Amino acid sequence: MTDSITDVKAYMQQLGQKAREASREIAAADTNAKNAALLAIASELENSKPALMAENRKDLDAGRANGLDAALLDRLELTEARIDGMANGLRQIAAQPDPVGEITDMAYRPSGLQIGKMRVPLGVIGIIYESRPNVTADAAALCLKAGNATILRGGSEAAYSNRAVAACIQKGIASAGLPGDVVQVVETTDRAAVGELITMSEYVDVIVPRGGKGLIARISAEARVPVIKHLDGICHVYIDDDADDTKAIEVAVNSKTYRYGICGAMETLLVAESVAARLLPVLGDRFAEKGVELRGCGKTRALIDGVVAATEEDWDTEYLAPVLSVRVVSGLSEAIAHIEKHGSHHTDSIITENLGTARRFMREVDSSSVMVNAATCFADGFEYGLGAEIGISTDKLHVRGPVGVEGLTTQKFIVLGEGTTR
Amino acid sequence: MTDSITDVKAYMQQLGQKAREASREIAAADTNAKNAALLAIASELENSKPALMAENRKDLDAGRANGLDAALLDRLELTEARIDGMANGLRQIAAQPDPVGEITDMAYRPSGLQIGKMRVPLGVIGIIYESRPNVTADAAALCLKAGNATILRGGSEAAYSNRAVAACIQKGIASAGLPGDVVQVVETTDRAAVGELITMSEYVDVIVPRGGKGLIARISAEARVPVIKHLDGICHVYIDDDADDTKAIEVAVNSKTYRYGICGAMETLLVAESVAARLLPVLGDRFAEKGVELRGCGKTRALIDGVVAATEEDWDTEYLAPVLSVRVVSGLSEAIAHIEKHGSHHTDSIITENLGTARRFMREVDSSSVMVNAATCFADGFEYGLGAEIGISTDKLHVRGPVGVEGLTTQKFIVLGEGTTR
Numbered sequence: 001m002t003d004s005i006t007d008v009k010a011y012m013q014q015l016g017q018k019a020r021e022a023s024r025e026i027a028a029a030d031t032n033a034k035n036a037a038l039l040a041i042a043s044e045l046e047n048s049k050p051a052l053m054a055e056n057r058k059d060l061d062a063g064r065a066n067g068l069d070a071a072l073l074d075r076l077e078l079t080e081a082r083i084d085g086m087a088n089g090l091r092q093i094a095a096q097p098d099p100v101g102e103i104t105d106m107a108y109r110p111s112g113l114q115i116g117k118m119r120v121p122l123g124v125i126g127i128i129y130e131s132r133p134n135v136t137a138d139a140a141a142l143c144l145k146a147g148n149a150t151i152l153r154g155g156s157e158a159a160y161s162n163r164a165v166a167a168c169i170q171k172g173i174a175s176a177g178l179p180g181d182v183v184q185v186v187e188t189t190d191r192a193a194v195g196e197l198i199t200m201s202e203y204v205d206v207i208v209p210r211g212g213k214g215l216i217a218r219i220s221a222e223a224r225v226p227v228i229k230h231l232d233g234i235c236h237v238y239i240d241d242d243a244d245d246t247k248a249i250e251v252a253v254n255s256k257t258y259r260y261g262i263c264g265a266m267e268t269l270l271v272a273e274s275v276a277a278r279l280l281p282v283l284g285d286r287f288a289e290k291g292v293e294l295r296g297c298g299k300t301r302a303l304i305d306g307v308v309a310a311t312e313e314d315w316d317t318e319y320l321a322p323v324l325s326v327r328v329v330s331g332l333s334e335a336i337a338h339i340e341k342h343g344s345h346h347t348d349s350i351i352t353e354n355l356g357t358a359r360r361f362m363r364e365v366d367s368s369s370v371m372v373n374a375a376t377c378f379a380d381g382f383e384y385g386l387g388a389e390i391g392i393s394t395d396k397l398h399v400r401g402p403v404g405v406e407g408l409t410t411q412k413f414i415v416l417g418e419g420t421t422r
Numbered sequence: 423m424t425d426s427i428t429d430v431k432a433y434m435q436q437l438g439q440k441a442r443e444a445s446r447e448i449a450a451a452d453t454n455a456k457n458a459a460l461l462a463i464a465s466e467l468e469n470s471k472p473a474l475m476a477e478n479r480k481d482l483d484a485g486r487a488n489g490l491d492a493a494l495l496d497r498l499e500l501t502e503a504r505i506d507g508m509a510n511g512l513r514q515i516a517a518q519p520d521p522v523g524e525i526t527d528m529a530y531r532p533s534g535l536q537i538g539k540m541r542v543p544l545g546v547i548g549i550i551y552e553s554r555p556n557v558t559a560d561a562a563a564l565c566l567k568a569g570n571a572t573i574l575r576g577g578s579e580a581a582y583s584n585r586a587v588a589a590c591i592q593k594g595i596a597s598a599g600l601p602g603d604v605v606q607v608v609e610t611t612d613r614a615a616v617g618e619l620i621t622m623s624e625y626v627d628v629i630v631p632r633g634g635k636g637l638i639a640r641i642s643a644e645a646r647v648p649v650i651k652h653l654d655g656i657c658h659v660y661i662d663d664d665a666d667d668t669k670a671i672e673v674a675v676n677s678k679t680y681r682y683g684i685c686g687a688m689e690t691l692l693v694a695e696s697v698a699a700r701l702l703p704v705l706g707d708r709f710a711e712k713g714v715e716l717r718g719c720g721k722t723r724a725l726i727d728g729v730v731a732a733t734e735e736d737w738d739t740e741y742l743a744p745v746l747s748v749r750v751v752s753g754l755s756e757a758i759a760h761i762e763k764h765g766s767h768h769t770d771s772i773i774t775e776n777l778g779t780a781r782r783f784m785r786e787v788d789s790s791s792v793m794v795n796a797a798t799c800f801a802d803g804f805e806y807g808l809g810a811e812i813g814i815s816t817d818k819l820h821v822r823g824p825v826g827v828e829g830l831t832t833q834k835f836i837v838l839g840e841g842t843t844r
Contacts, residue, residue, distance in 0.1 A: 028786055096699055101785065107807065113796055115806050118784065122818050205818050226648070226819050247841025254843035340446070351841075361524065362540065362836050364450055374839030383844075384537050384835065385529065396544050396627050397648050398819040401835040413806065413823040414784050415642070417796030419669025419773075421676035422805075 005188040012196035015151055015184050016203025019124040022181035023149035027121045031098040033176050038141055039095035041172030042087040045137065048082050050169050055164035061142050063157055075131045076158055086165075093141045096387045099406045100147040103414065113420050117411040119350045121147030123205040125408065126197045127390075128153045128219060130211035133161035139208070140183045142390045147406035149182050151204065153197055155211075156189035165188075183357050196365055198223040208390055213318075228403060230368075230394035232318045232344035233263030235376040238270040238335040238361070239279060240352035247373055248279055248351040249286065254375040255349065257290045260318050263392060264347050264379035268315060268325045270335045273299070275343075276328045280304055283326075292322045299328035315342040332357055336364050343367060345394045347379040355382065368401040427610040430810065434618035437573055437606050438625025444603035446612040449543045453520040453835045455598050460516035460563055463594030464509040467559065470590050471505050477586035478555065485579055494719035497553045498580055508559045508587075511810055515563045518809045521828045525836065535842050539833040543569030545627040548619045549812075550641060552633035555583035561630070562591050562605045564812045568830035572625065575619060577633075577815040578611035585609075600654075620645040630812055635740075650789075650825060652816035654740045655685030656765035657798040660692040660757040660783070662774035669795055670701055670773040672706065676797040677771065679712045683742050685814060686721050686769050686801035690737060690747045692757045698750045702726055704790060705748075714744045729764070737764040755777055758786050759811035765789060767816045769801040790816050790823040 005011045026034070045052070056078040063073050099119050107114030125148045127139040128405070136152055145149040154162040166185040173182055186193050198207050198219055207227045209219045220227050237255050239248040255266035271280060276299060284304035289292055294300070295310040314325040315338070329335045339348050348363040348369035358372045369379050379402065381389025386404030393399050398408035426809050427433045437720050448456070467474070478500040521541050528538030547570045558574055565572040568600060588607040595604055608615050620629050620641055629649045631641045642649050644830040659677050661670045677688035688697035698721060706726030709716055716722070717732040729748070735748040737760070751757045761770050771793035772783040780794045801824065803811025808826030815821050821829035 024786070024788075066562065079830075108807060110805055111800065111805060113800060113805070118792075120785075120788070123788070199844075244841065250843050251839075251841055258844045333834065349837075363542075364446070366446075366449075366542070366545070369835040369837055370540075371837040372839065374837050374842045375844055377844050378533065378535060378837060378839075378842070383531060383533060383535070384529055395648075396832045400832055410818045410822055412789060413791040415771075415791055415793040415796050415800060417673075417781075417794065419673055420796045420800070421672050422680050422797055422799050 005190065007241065008188060008190050008192040009196055011188065012193055012200065013203070016124070016200050017308045018163070019149040019151050020179040020203050021183060022179045023121065023123045025179050026144065026149055026182045027100070027147045029147065029178060033178055034098065034145055035094040035146070037144060037173045037176035037346070041137065041141065041169050042090040044168035044172045045083055045087045045090070048164070049080055051382045052078055052083060052161070052164050052168070053161040058160040059158050059194060068157065072131055072157070076133070076161070076162055078133055079243050082134055086134050089138055089404045090141045092315065092387055093405070096405060098145065099409050111420060111422070112417065114416040116414055118410050118414045119406075122408055122410055124149045124151065124203055126151045126153065126204045126207045126225065128197065128207065128209045128211070128215070130155040130195060130215060131158055133158045133165055135210055136162050136165040136185070136389060137169065139210070139390055142388055142405055143408055144182060146405045148408055151186065151197060153186040153194060159189055168388050169208070190351050195222065198225055201225045212389055219276065226398070228393050228395060228399060228407070230263065230344070230346060230392050233346040234267050234316065234318050234342065234344040235263065235264055235346050235379070236268050236270055236339050236348045237266050237342055237376060238329075238339070238348070238350045238352065239272060239275060240350055240357055241272045241274045242354035242357060243272070243275060243351040244353055245279060246379050249282055251349065251351055251373065251375050252283060253286050253290070255377055256287070256292060256324050258375065260322055260379035262377060264377045265320065266324065266376050267318055268342065270327050270329050270338055272331050272335070273328050276300070277303060280326070285323065290322070292324050294324055294326055297325040297328055316343070329366065332360060336361065339365055339367070346392065347371065347376045349374055349376050368392065428610050430610060433610065434608070434615055434622065435625070438546070438622050439610065440603040441571040441573050441606060442625050445543065445545045446603045447601050448566065448568045448571055448604045449522070451569065452558070454519065455600055456567055456569070459566060459595045459598035459600050460512045462597045463559065463563065463591050464499065464512040466503055466590035466593045467509045467512070467587070467829055470586070471502055474500055474505060474583070474586050474590070477582040479584040479782065481580050490579065494553055494579070498555070498583070500555055500583055504556055508556050511560055512563050515567050515827070518567065518827060520567065521831050533842060533844070534839065536838040538836055540836045541831050541833050543626040544830055544832055546571045546573065546625055546627045548573045548575065548629045548635070548647070550616060550619065550629065550631045550637070553580055553636060554579040555580045555587055557593065557632055558584050558587040558607070560810060561632070561812055564810055564827055565830055566604060566643060571828055573606050573608065573619060575608040575616060581611055583594050617644065619752055620647055623647045632813055648820070650813065650815050650817060650829070651819060652685065652766070652768060652814050654687045655768040656738065656740050656764065656766040657686060657768055657801070658690050658692055658761050658765055658770045659688050659798060660761070660770070660772045661694060661697060662772055662776065662779055663694045663696045663753060664776035664779060665694070665697060665773040666775055667701060671704055672798050673771065673773055673795065675708050675712070676704060677799055678709070678714060678746050680797065680799035684799060685800045687742065688739050688746070689800045690749065690764065692749050692751050692760060694753050694757070695750050698722075698725060700842055702748070709719040709746065712744070714746050716746055716748055718748040719750055722748045740766070754782060758783065761787055761789070761828045768814065769793065769798045771796055790814065
């Protein structure tokens with residue numbers, strides 16, 4: 001792909017300006033028009049499979065030539081099944097309720113004014129992502145449903161694929177009579193474009209980075225526009241004194257082994273001292289069967305053979321791999337203290353039958369999802385009933401946990417009077 | 423006041439660390455303890471009037487010696503009535519419902535999990551403010567009710583007063599058995615302390631600046647911690663073709679003249695061409711009576727004698743004074759375009775009897791408060807039923823409009839299962 005854009009700053013400013021204008025139109029668009037666009041994009045994608053896969057092959061060939069590793073090449077690939085998956089995702093988003101314009105908490109005040117809140121789009125959302133071309137359609141669709149304009153910046157390794165997906169999006173939007181600038185793709189692979197996108201706060205309201213921790217950390221450090229993100233998913237399961245044995249074992253195994261690479265995978269298992277001797281040997285066998293390497297504290301190593309000694313660093317590590325750190329704690333307070341010190345405020349679960357213990361864990365663990373007797377791998381917008389998700393936020397402000405369409409909106413006050421004065 | 427703190431960075435880090443620890447305790451504190459602390463602080467303030475006023479006099483004397491202007495000296499002064507006002511504010515906050523722990527949207531999912539949201543404190547809030555010592559008590563009280571720890575940094579011109587108010591707060595907190603570090607006051611007037619406070623994101627979750635635009639702009643530019651703020655209150659009233667004459671005139675006059683110095687004061691009046699000839703002469707007389715200087719477009723000047731010509735700059739100016747810019751527009755679309763271009767997304771009002779017009783204005787004007795037939799000066803947390811407010815946000819993320827106790831909290835997902843696995 002040749003890069004004909006030389007003045008990146010001017011180019012990005014122009015993109016931003018067009019996005020801001022388009023955001024006003026899409027904010028005022030009715031639900032039918034937005035849904036029609038989503039369904040038209042889905043059909044375009046399905047009808048363009050050969051073209052999408054041909055463009056994708058150019059990225060795959062270049063990737064192989066550049067020595068991309070197998071995992072990255074896998075994420076980059078657009079198969080028929082993945083294109084169908086994108087189309088189905090779009091149809092699901094179309095079927096969801098439209099949050100824009102929802103009015104809540106409307107009440108009369110002593111002044112006679114009637115005051116409430118109206119849900120409205122955020123405005124312009126910048127999405128910065130790596131490798132997976134299906135993010136182009138997912139992210140654009142979620143933003144569009146929420147009434148936002150989107151500027152998409154994919155990785156250079158997926159440039160041909162992203163452009164082909166974007167062409168389908170453009171056709172779908174046009175067929176629904178919406179302005180094409182609602183979804184724009186950054187057409188340069190120059191890294192300076194990212195620097196512009198994350199600092200032009202007059203045109204961009206929020207940045208959603210999707211990719212590895214390195215990408216997200218860099219963007220967060222340099223952004224002047226708010227960023228919705230999570231850096232790490234260091235998730236814990238704490239097996240309490242009052243845990244049910246079967247639940248403890250099944251949830252611990254599932255939390256680690258459902259899928260190793262997801263941010264909701266358990267990375268550290270905490271076990272109350274009173275149940276450790278009974279449960280850890282069983283868990284040791286189960287994890288050994290699955291090929292999970294254990295790294296444990298002294299007490300864990302005394303109960304399970306062949307466990308590597310965990311270092312301080314292990315407690316702070318998101319393995320995203322068949323590796324698990326295991327620590328025996330004195331009880332609830334030490335478990336909470338460990339999670340607060342070493343966790344990433346993503347998702348943490350307690351296994352207990354004791355209501356008081358569960359209530360204290362729910363209140364005191366400061367994570368975006370706090371679970372009781374449930375596997376951490378459930379941390380997912382679809383499982384939570386949000387439809388699709390644009391990511392998971394561990395930020396405290398605005399939106400926390402899986403972020404769906406509603407997380408891409410905000411609220412304003414509306415105030416109705418009859419010529420009311422103070 | 424002598425300044426014995428030499429290593430400002432280490433001092434602020436220590437303050438932050440203590441605040442983070444205290445935030446865990448106050449997050450878990452029950453409602454009764456928090457309310458008891460608020461009521462005890464109120465009594466302390468009332469019982470300490472002579473001491474508070476004596477300390478305040480030191481600031482006032484220094485202020486006069488340093489040539490502070492009359493408006494600033496007025497804001498700095500603590501009178502008996504103002505101390506009573508602080509105490510009453512605290513009692514009102516104590517009487518409000520406690521948002522912490524509220525669980526909403528709890529529903530079963532197909533997996534069998536029960537998933538909802540729990541409202542929780544933000545954590546540690548840094549308040550940076552100028553001159554008004556009563557902010558010390560207001561801000562600390564709102565943060566405490568929401569279960570947060572607070573670090574307060576007042577202006578050096580109010581250092582003695584702030585310290586005296588803080589002593590009352592400390593006594594009240596201690597008497598309720600809560601940790602004293604829940605509210606800490608920065609004990610150095612070194613400006614570097616602000617730089618530390620707004621960048622130590624490991625200890626501070628959000629910054630709320632209260633003061634002039636200069637202070638807020640500086641903090642926003644340098645902060646690495648999220649900031650809840652507004653910069654300008656360039657509020658508009660638009661008198662539509664279908665306005666009721668009396669409502670139009672009364673709301674316009676009240677929006678400007680209720681109080682000139684508040685952020686909700688109208689700064690620009692927009693009038694539909696079709697009603698300008700009928701209404702502008704009447705409005706000209708009313709504003710003349712009140713001593714409000716008008717700056718108008720050509721059409722306005724043709725209808726009211728002695729109106730200065732408005733420059734382009736006037737449309738972008740928050741006067742906070744008896745000055746008003748007036749523009750005749752062709753109708754609703756031009757009014758909305760003017761507000762989007764020149765407004766500050768604070769508070770804008772339309773005067774109309776036409777439902778369709780009102781609905782379009784409400785949807786398309788992207789401001790924190792959008793009003794219909796109501797005076798912009800109502801933009802206020804107390805009037806909105808939030809109890810007290812810590813400020814008004816024109817940010818899009820997290821919280822928008824007047825910010826009360828709920829705006830100082832966030833939500834996390836809670837997920838309940840029965841050993842549920844995927």
